[in-house]
Amino acid sequence: MSKFEEKTNHTEIIYKGKIIQLQVDTVTLPDGQTSKRELIKHPGAVAIIALTDEGKIVFVEQYRKALEKSILEIPAGKLESGEKPEVTALRELEEETGYTTDRLNLITSFYTSPGFADELVHLYYTDQLKPLKEAASLDEDEFVEMQELTLEEAEQLASMHRIHDAKTAYALLYLSLKGNAK
Incomplete structure (x- = not known):
């Protein structure tokens, strides 16, 4: 794991459409704390x-x-x-x-x-x-x-x-x- 990498613990898909998917990931930060990341997945x-x-x-x-x-x-x-x-x-x-x-x-x-x-x-x-x-x-x-x-x-x-x-x-x-x- 790189010194900045965030490990995904859980992914909750909020919306899945024709173009994008919106998800919220719960992650472990490099210092061991947890946080949430709101992400958009796109096909490119x-x-x-x-x-x-x-x-x-x-x-x-x-x-x-x-x-x-x-x-x-x-x-x-x-x-x-x-x-x-x-x-x-x-x-x-x-x-x-x-x-x-x-x-x-x-x-x-x-x-x-x-x-x-x-x-x-x-x-x-x-x-x-x-x-x-x-x-x-x-x-x-x-x-x-x-x-x-x-x-x-x-x-x-x-x-x-x-x-x-x-x-x-x-x-x-x-x-x-x-x-x-x-």
């Missing part, structure tokens, strides 16, 4: 940095109920059970943007909120977009609108909180450091 997700031939970044705008507002985000979606992240990434790119690609490069994977959730996001990059011959269908409860923006336009919208989520902020930082987006 993907996000895609997609650049057009003109070097514009592909975004989708959608309403986020948790925020009670619409924001612009890079295309993304939840992993389905047993699905490989690159398969999810291609499916989400096609469904949300009308583009496909033969080349997705994994940039990195990161935890979104490790203090209470185990969601791991796999971030992909492509600059080899091709329009789909026939549009893919969105999920029945999903409403999005695609937009293509320059890095400068996206950074301006981020300063106005129209782009306001971690995966998209990470993508903008990546592109800024890479110097690829026009």
